[in-house]
Amino acid sequence: MNGWQKTTSSSDWNIFWASIHTVSRLFHPDSGFRFKDSQIVNHFPTHSELTRKDLMVKNISRLKRELKKEDSALLHKGPDGYSALDFLPxxxxxxxxxxxxxxxxxxxxxxxxxxxxxxxxxxxxxxxxxxxxxxxxxxxxxxxxxxxxxxxxxxIDNPLLVGGKKFDLRLYVAVTSYKPLRAYIYQQGFCRFCTIRYTPAASDLDNMLVHLTNVAIQKHGSEYNSQNGGKWSIENLKLFVESSYGRAKADQMFSDIQSVIIHSLKAVQPVMVSDRHCFECYGYDLLIDDTLKPWLVEVNASPSLSASTLADRLLKTQLMEDLFHLVVPPDLMDPSTRTVGVNQSPDLEKCGDFVTLIDETKLEKGEKVVRERSARGSRLIWK
Missing domain, CATH: 3.30.1490.20 (ATP-grasp fold, A domain)
Structure with missing residues (x-):
């Protein structure tokens, strides 16, 4: 990437793109490692509170219990029978x-x-x-x-189908701080399709090619298309939903997806160690059902950056380019004025397809939620 050089030094670096295990060792009290003012790393030390399936469920359940004591409007059921926090099966x-x-x-x-x-x-x-x-x-x-x-x-046995096949969404979300919460969503993502038409029949429960969209599984199927990798762009999905359900419902679906992501981040905010030297780019996996309701499947701390197709390579190369513009403070490039930690006020015009998902520093004092008009009814969401 422009302006950056790979280094083999264990101490003279600015950005360390490390594994989750390496970051865990860096933050261990016995490691003896101390970050310099000009160093940032690509994981929060307690990322597993969001990215381990069991801990994510625990944290969202805890948030629900706390809000129930307050009789929060976030838990009030809408016309569809779900509250704003009912996004996990x-x-x-x-x-x-x-x-x-x-x-x-x-x-x-x-x-x-x-x-x-x-x-x-x-x-x-x-x-x-x-x-x-x-x-x-x-x-x-x-x-x-x-x-x-x-x-x-x-x-979820009523998934939205395209061409009779099940799919899920992979979206990228960058968090530069948890306290206050600053998160940005990447406008490019993709859908991953199963290679075999969906059927809820009990006789097909063992056929993972029908039910799981993971490329690691689908690439072994005889119907796998290596040219497109069994993937669709988010833009194609939006066009499909618009043509099938109308633009208003398509817009609402994507608004609901953003709400799910914000709620999940708020759920883990209290237990996250928000070190100023950390940022993280998560891979969010979501499933859409046939009512256009999004369900959170899981959050990946280390989403794959390998490319199986040309479109994959272009997307992920641009993702990394835009991510570095997002997280690196402008002064970090100038040795005479290097600043501490991740970029706190990115110029989004230079950050490509990243847009603000939530920035608590820009909220009115004391404001926690706002009322949103929804196709599913009026409700309150975090903002």
């Missing part, structure tokens, strides 16, 4: 919440559940169940003393 941590899961299963015996290991990615270890006996078999087959936990999530 019902979830249970197993084996810890096994008894609660059994109760819920008995209450809704026809529901389908997707089992996800809390510490894995790219679809590894995921399976789908519709019988309690399947969970019992899983529990009995676990190695005694195993610390591997699973999250049992209600499976």
């Amino acid at each position: 019902e979830s249970f941590l197993l084996p810890a919440d096994y008894s609660l899961f059994v109760e819920e299963y008995k209450r809704r015996p026809n529901a389908v559940w997707i089992m996800k290991p809390t510490g894995k990615a790219q679809g590894r270890g995921i399976f789908i169940i519709n019988k309690l006996s399947q969970v019992k078999r899983w529990a009995s087959s676990r190695v005694v003393g195993s610390k591997d936990a699973y999250l049992a999530c209600r499976y």
